[in-house]
Amino acid sequence: MKSTSRQLALSLAAVTLLSAAPGAQAPASSRTRTHVQTLASDKFEGRLTGSSGEKLAADYLIAELKRMGAKPLPGQADFRMPFAFTAGSKDGGTTLKTMTANGMERTHEPGTAMALSFSDSAEVSGPVVFAGYGLVVPESQNFGYDSYAGLDVKDKVVVVLRYFPEDADQKTRAILARYADLRYKAQAARQRGARGMIVITGPRSPNAGELVPMSFDTAIAGSGVVAVSVKGGAWLIEGNGRSLDEVQKELDSGNPHVAGFAVPGVTATINAKVIRQQQTGHNVVAYLPASGSVSGVSKPWVAVGAHYDHLGRGTTGGSLAGKDEVNQIHHGADDNASGTATVLAIADALARQPRKRHLLIAFWSGEELGLLGSAAFVSTPPVALDQLSAYLNFDMVGRVSDNKLTVQATGTSAMWPKLLEQANVAAGFDLVLQEDPYQPTDVGSFNTASVACLTFFTGAHQEYHKPSDTADKINYEDLDRVGTFAAAIAKRLLDGDQVPQFTKVEQKTETGGRAGLRLFTGTIPDYASDVKGLLLGGVIGGGPAEQAGLAKGDVIVEIAGQSITNIYDYTYALELLKIGQPAKVVYLRGGQKQETTLTPAARK
Ligand SMILES: [Zn+2]
Numbered sequence: 032m033k034s035t036s037r038q039l040a041l042s043l044a045a046v047t048l049l050s051a052a053p054g055a056q057a058p059a060s061s062r063t064r065t066h067v068q069t070l071a072s073d074k075f076e077g078r079l080t081g082s083s084g085e086k087l088a089a090d091y092l093i094a095e096l097k098r099m100g101a102k103p104l105p106g107q108a109d110f111r112m113p114f115a116f117t118a119g120s121k122d123g124g125t126t127l128k129t130m131t132a133n134g135m136e137r138t139h140e141p142g143t144a145m146a147l148s149f150s151d152s153a154e155v156s157g158p159v160v161f162a163g164y165g166l167v168v169p170e171s172q173n174f175g176y177d178s179y180a181g182l183d184v185k186d187k188v189v190v191v192l193r194y195f196p197e198d199a200d201q202k203t204r205a206i207l208a209r210y211a212d213l214r215y216k217a218q219a220a221r222q223r224g225a226r227g228m229i230v231i232t233g234p235r236s237p238n239a240g241e242l243v244p245m246s247f248d249t250a251i252a253g254s255g256v257v258a259v260s261v262k263g264g265a266w267l268i269e270g271n272g273r274s275l276d277e278v279q280k281e282l283d284s285g286n287p288h289v290a291g292f293a294v295p296g297v298t299a300t301i302n303a304k305v306i307r308q309q310q311t312g313h314n315v316v317a318y319l320p321a322s323g324s325v326s327g328v329s330k331p332w333v334a335v336g337a338h339y340d341h342l343g344r345g346t347t348g349g350s351l352a353g354k355d356e357v358n359q360i361h362h363g364a365d366d367n368a369s370g371t372a373t374v375l376a377i378a379d380a381l382a383r384q385p386r387k388r389h390l391l392i393a394f395w396s397g398e399e400l401g402l403l404g405s406a407a408f409v410s411t412p413p414v415a416l417d418q419l420s421a422y423l424n425f426d427m428v429g430r431v432s433d434n435k436l437t438v439q440a441t442g443t444s445a446m447w448p449k450l451l452e453q454a455n456v457a458a459g460f461d462l463v464l465q466e467d468p469y470q471p472t473d474v475g476s477f478n479t480a481s482v483a484c485l486t487f488f489t490g491a492h493q494e495y496h497k498p499s500d501t502a503d504k505i506n507y508e509d510l511d512r513v514g515t516f517a518a519a520i521a522k523r524l525l526d527g528d529q530v531p532q533f534t535k536v537e538q539k540t541e542t543g544g545r546a547g548l549r550l551f552t553g554t555i556p557d558y559a560s561d562v563k564g565l566l567l568g569g570v571i572g573g574g575p576a577e578q579a580g581l582a583k584g585d586v587i588v589e590i591a592g593q594s595i596t597n598i599y600d601y602t603y604a605l606e607l608l609k610i611g612q613p614a615k616v617v618y619l620r621g622g623q624k625q626e627t628t629l630t631p632a633a634r635k
Pocket residue numbers: 338366367398426427472
């Protein structure tokens with residue numbers, strides 16, 4: 032891709048020249064190609080949210096918006112609309128002090144003790160109890176394993192081993208591995224009244240004696256637990272005369288009857304300090320004002336949008352790069368320079384025509400991290416959402432093959448099938464309509480906000496989320512046809528007397544649930560939130576949560592007697608529920624504590 036930057040400079044110069052001459056327009060096809068080639072070039076480094084590549088891409092989009100005469104939204108000074116997100120956590124100087132019965136003090140300075148990424152920042156102290164691997168398998172699994180059986184850990188500091196018994200048979204390991212996530216372990220310790228948790232990696236395990244690295248995590252709420260890992264740490268539990276190696280060997284058999292023990296006379300003081308790293312992403316939002324006054328026009332806004340962010344070098348999750356492509360730029364030509372270019376093409380075409388409604392033009396960031404940009408937009412909308420007639424979304428529209436175009440979310444309004452059919456008379460695609468709006472793209476944010484919406488898609492392919500999703504693989508001729516087709520639909524929406532009425536689509540399968548859960552609750556967790564508790568981004572139509580009266584915006588703080596501070600507590604609590612058995616749910620609505628009963632159904 033060495034020649035790209037020179038080609039780019041040439042085509043940018045061409046665009047500038049053309050725009051300087053009024054009336055002279057580049058044919059749509061060459062512009063679309065330029066947009067995709069530019070956005071997907073090495074220079075933009077995969078457009079990771081919050082990165083300099085994102086900024087370059089936003090600059091490019093803003094220049095294009097200005098060229099076609101679009102303006103920042105009413106009341107906004109700028110096209111850029113920032114939103115904050117948590118990009119990770121780092122240790123802020125955690126320490127661990129221990130004191131033995133004979134007054135020997137020992138301090139782990141930062142670097143030899145480190146907070147776990149989900150730990151609360153706080154100081155706690157208490158007598159030390161060793162709880163083996165700290166594993167608790169819920170009773171519902173019919174597999175008796177409880178590291179805490181017979182142990183009193185209330186107001187104590189629990190020491191646990193990382194991972195799970197090394198020598199157990201495969202079946203046992205498979206079951207235990209599911210509950211070996213340190214969040215589950217921390218949750219189990221907290222449920223039993225422990226004040227804090229210290230993790231050591233046993234001499235018989237991988238990464239023996241090492242700290243647990245702090246990992247990137249978008250579910251950032253404090254867990255309600257103070258938890259650290261320490262380097263080495265054998266001495267923490269060797270106070271009763273046996274070596275850690277010996278103790279671990281016994282546990283490693285997987286025998287559930289090997290018990291933990293209190294360490295006589297040893298107390299520990301954990302001072303955990305976690306710094307959550309806030310970053311800022313930028314949506315780029317503009318509008319083309321209606322030609323005349325919109326007073327008396329029902330729902331006077333129509334929106335088109337696409338996410339312009341991608342995976343950068345694929346280091347923060349979502350990458351499907353092969354071993355030989357690790358850390359390379361993920362170009363994201365189809366995902367989603369193609370959709371971005373289509374939105375520019377639609378806006379460009381409509382800019383030159385009169386219109387009854389305003390056209391809102393949105394380029395989202397943070398989509399690849401969990402629809403963050405569009406979710407921020409609908410949660411504090413700069414244009415009242417009930418003034419929005421419809422939202423059209425474009426994500427991966429550059430790989431038309433066999434004339435096939437998929438349009439999803441058609442169930443969000445009874446008006447869509449006919450409108451699509453009419454517009455397609457001129458376009459001539461082999462349309463595939465799918466009603467389901469619960470798609471892993473920004474259309475989901477608008478469906479949740481009860482806005483009639485559609486999303487256009489030309490199908491998955493080999494290069495999806497890989498560095499090889501490059502501009503040369505885009506089918507530009509058909510990409511322009513998608514733009515022309517969608518512009519015709521947008522035009523009808525802009526000028527029509529009839530506004531699509533939103534219809535709520537019942538969801539068959541839960542989005543965002545943990546794979547393998549057999550239980551269906553119909554909740555849609557808001558993963559981007561950092562409130563304490565589980566914030567509902569929505570509930571699934573007809574599902575148990577909706578039947579229980581729960582709704583978007585509610586914060587679940589307790590379920591079946593388990594307190595919930597974050598999504599991990601929640602998934603843990605779900606393991607304890609039984610299909611068909613009502614469970615008490617305590618939740619906050621508008622700051623008020625309320626109660627209801629939810630009866631989980633079986634997942635289909
Ligand atoms: Zn995408």
